[in-house]
Amino acid sequence: MTKRGFLAAAGGVPFAITLGLLLGACVVALSGENPLNAYLEMATGALAPVNLVDTLAWATPVAGMALAAAIPLRGGIVNLGGDGQLVIGGFSAAVVAVYVPGPPLLVTTAAILCACVLAGVYSAATVFGETRLRIPVLISSLLLSYPAIAATYYLAAFPLRDTTTGLAQTLAVPLDVRLSVLSGPVSTGSVLVLVVAILAVLAERFTTWGYELRMRGLNKRFAIYSGIEDEPQAIRAMFISGAIAGLVGAVIVLGSHYRFQNGALITPGYTWSGLMAALLSKGNPLFALLSGIFFAALQTGGFAMQRETQIPRVLSNILQSFIILFLAMRQGLVRRRTP
Amino acid sequence: MIFNMFTVGATVQAITPILLAALAASLCGRVGIFNIALEGQMLLGAFMAVVGSYFTGSAFLGVLIAMLSVVMFTSILAFGSTVFRGDSVIIGISMNLLAAGLTAYLLRQIFHVSGAFSDPGIVTLRKLRIPGIEHIPVIGWVLSRQTAITYLSWLLVAAVTFFLFRTATGLRLRGVGIDASAAESVGVRPDRYQISTVLFSGVLTGLAGAQLSLGTVGLFAEDMTAGRGWIAVVAVMLGRDHPLLSAIACVVFGVADAVSVQLQARGLPSQVSDAVPYVVTLLALAATSLRRTKRNRTRAALG
């Protein structure tokens, strides 16, 4: 990306965030709380050294899912199936980790690889829907999430359930197979996601693969005319996207929850936060990554603000949506300001 | 358990909010704005309908207040995605987040409860009985004992279809969605049509929300839309922004859901039966696409 491109993409971001914070402050003030205090708690809650690990722990899946959404988006493909891919990844990682015998490091590796491959394949399959059946990936990826969720939830609720607990969840991952803890809630899984993220950002910027993907995103007809093969390219992009989502699922299961639990991967809304980050960055993986981390800080800060000030969490959700809304409209806002 | 007048009636009733939301989204789609805020619009509508009904003691006023407030809420999408050049998907998703937060917050502020507000003071919408046809099997089951909003929703499907394809404003609206710059070049200002259409989607989703809270259960519960907005989004994708086709997709989905309950009662695990409507939808889509591709197998690789 050129310097000018960077400025254009970043233009208005501080302005938009400020507007969001101002409006949020009004709402906080209206509910009889001190906005300044609330923001202070939010900032320390997200960024103070003790809390930074919480932010990092939350940023891992959000940034991962942002990347998973950004890569196909760069090629003009919208992957709405993150939830299904996440669940497939988490579930298969849990099953391998729990049931496959062998040296721990090998089992962990196998669990992660299995998660990536299965989720990647499931994601890539949507491309055939588009090229063979003319069902856009946007729709098929969204709809295919449901059978994936159904199958894994069924398996976790019945044949593979840990019968010593009252929830629908698999057996716990054996201690030595888990990803090791670096600090508090942060495991080596975060490092893994970070490494993959950096690789993806570099690949998008500096390789022929990234170049071809970008050109496809800007004009698919041009890409086809130039000899870039539509189907394999889409399959590659969707496979990578699904594999990253699968990796995120595996990292959560092996490094944080230590089980596959029905609902636990989806309810935090990592997929949607990630998608928003990717859309805000127009598919640019680096910006998507940064936006994902920003969202994670915002959300972690929101939890902290609720803890410290007892401002209900719904208010921090409202605040977050203001900031995202203004970020989405930043170009219009800036244009109006400076023609 | 088999289909009877109660389950058929409940299915029709369950389809109504999805249908109205799909109608709203298909209109937005026609002017080229992807409305993914349906979930939030409906949720706010459901809440404001309860507020209105509780404080005025009139279900009608409740519905009216729901529509008005959702229209105001929808101005975020209407102006955000046009004048302020925001991405409609991001705006839509954050509106959903906003509506969830706002309704939960207002629930505490207004009713001093959290979770759900259920009170005999909430005046619900009456189910209309149509004498005569009520006892005819199937037709009577479908057509009778529904709220006015349900009848209205099906009239609206017809009205919106007629409006889009027969009136001058409908033509302009479609044109704006096909190619905004072409519309602009003959002096039709795309922004105006987009803004008014999106705002109108607030009327429809407000109705949808009111039907959910006042027409179905007579209470408000946090996040009670529970994904209905997304189902409407899928229906509109299936119906390719055509109000009638989208309505059919809603019916297919609703019937599949009703069937999935029956399958559950016959021993299909609930985790699996939950996916039935989506799988049916996907298969229906694949089947129609397959037929279409067969018909024009001969086409250039460049679509």
Place this chain on the structure above:
Amino acid sequence: QGANLPIVFVSSNPIGINEFLKMGAEGSKKAAEKLGVPAKIFESSDPTTMRQNLEAAARAGATIIVVTGFEFDDILPEIAPKYPKQKFLQVDSCPSAPPSNVYCAAFREYETSFIAGAEAALTSEAGKVGVIGALDIPFIHRYTSAFVAGAKYVKPDIEVSAPVWIGGDNPFSDPARGQMRATVVFSDGADRVVTAAAASNGGVFKATQDFPGAAAFGVDVNECKTAPDAVMDNIEKRVDVAIEKRVDEIMKGTAEQRVELGLADDGMTLTSLKDGVAASGCLIAKYPDVIEKLRQIKADIISGKVVVQDPMAQN
């Protein structure tokens, strides 16, 4: 310990829709009030935030940290040993090997559900009962399976409609889906239905209006007043009472590490078995003779004459 350190309640899910979590928060507040310390409520949304909140509460040096739900079974044994000065109270479940600073209180929901099932069979005119749950998970079977067992206990020939689960995107807060699913059960001929689905229950209650004579059983709290003429009785879970009591014991140093609360100690009860049934708004008030029979069953369970199986243990 410092006098002003708070009692912190950490929820497993957003508190909003969940009566059970609301009671947890209320109970914690009341316990704090009694001790004269502040109470704080930390809302979580998933295992990651549960862990965050738990650690934050421990770091803040809370007197007692109260948590609710099975969801903490894995996390508590991990975190509690890191903060030996803090005391943790888990309500609704016990870790299989609780660390020394963890106390817990589980409930025997199934006993009370069993009586509710008996009540359903005794009041049913159709001779058919049904069960509705948010999700098909063992924890909810404690209500639904025991309910069926209770019905069969008093009327071995009673018909039972197939269980229906609400499911969908939001099983615990989708009243409309509850209404639709309840319609299926009622139109199948069942006229007594237990519904364990938090905020979705409202829809089940609403559905009774289309079926004269039909009634539902609520859970956790007395739901009769929110839906007049729809609710027969409630399987009440006195989470707030349990918390107050356990906090008191812990402070006094008399607490056992794990207890199970049930009928005997009023940790669980039916609305009809409490005082003031007439004012409860519940339909069961019209059946004093049935209430008498229920009291008998309760006594039999407490004395061990009737043994109710824990459906979760059967899985």
Place this chain on the structure above:
Amino acid sequence: MSNFEIEAIDIRKTYGHLVANDGVTFRVGRGEVHALMGENGAGKSTLMSILYGIHQPDSGSVRLRGQATKLTTPSVAIANGIGMVHQHFKLFEPLTVWENVVFGSEPRKGGIIDARKAIEVVSSLGEQYGLNVDPRARVSQLPVGVRQRVEILKALYRGAQTLILDEPTAVLGPQERDGLFDVLRELRLDGRTIILVTHKINEVLDISERITVMRNGKVSGEMVTSAATADEIVSAMTGRSVRTVSRTKQAFGEVVLKVKGITVPSHGTKPLVDRVSFELRAGEIIGIAGVAGNGQTELIEAITGLRHDASGSIELAGADITGKPVRERREAGLTYIPEDRAATGTAIAASAQDNLLMGFHTRRDFSRHGLINSKAALHHAKALIARFGVKIASEETPVGTLSGGNLQKIVVAREIAKESLLLVAEQPTRGVDVGAIEYIHSRLLEESDRGRAILLVSSELSELFALSDRILVMYEGKAVAQIDRQEADEAILGSLMAGKVAA
């Protein structure tokens, strides 16, 4: 009161640092056909969009019939009797002809469109000016020439007294062009004023009464057509004289492209391309002539691999490439200048550098082990921009802001630079100014001299005559004739293209 229908006085318009119109004064007399000429990027389209209210000038004013008028939106321009046919049509393709025509001011009965009346009005307007179109046809199914008629109908329906046509003949074949000119004459007889933007001097001499020439955003010449010569016009446009190039060479090499029995099926009974066979040798140029819609596009798509439903066989340099994907054909030595530069030939939101890199990015000079050498890419872009004289701010500029002709140069530059065995050039000079035409033509001939085989599709007969060794005429999907250039003249080609069997 003046005799001018439209006067644009001292118009200045800038895009960022780029001055598109620099003090332009442009006067059009009532009832005349006024030609506006100039090099690519001279600012013609910019001036026209100011007259149609799409853009506002930074300074300067517009007078209509002597009245100062602020043309703030297209609606104002329309209300003042100005109509415009854009270089890129502004049509709603999924809609019918009548819907397109009445769009925005529909005949109504209480809000409901009076379709019958609309169809009637469209038909009668069409009859009046010889613009025959089926009002019920869908625009997406119409050939370009007919689409243009729809655009003209749109303007007439709105009561346009002045009709602006921006490069209307660029997309037309000779017959269609003659048809258009008949319509324009008809309109002038009816008292309307016509502004015609074009690069084609013979057309200008043929139909216009007065000419304004622009260069670098300024007016560089105003003349009365009857007193003007082609050379005068050209030197006002380019500041130099332009010679027309022509073919001299004769000796060919090996067969490069061998096409046998290519057939492309259609939905109906008649195939779109019907058993076309030919051979093209190294150093040879074959021109393909035909009225648009007679299978040329489909034939080219079959050869370049953009169409999968073609049967028959295609050999490139002895290798069978039938059914092979585009990539393999390109690797085997095919390059291709497509007909539509904006939709197919470029990614308009991407920079010139990215657009020029396409196809080179996998070559060893530009990437190693999948890593792109961005220095090489930059150097490559700079060199091509300089060599082909593309008027562009920098190689990082998105090509979407380029004028039509400059965008074409980007595509031509990229494809010619690939130096492959076979170059397929489809309308390579569409919308390009005379100077650039000369340049592109001489480059094509140079490539041919260096032994490349060139397959040229053009709607411009003069272009075919100037470049081809042989001309293949297509009619209804069949190659009805292959004739040597020496034996061909306009009359013969015209009758072949019209389906009259060759003598």
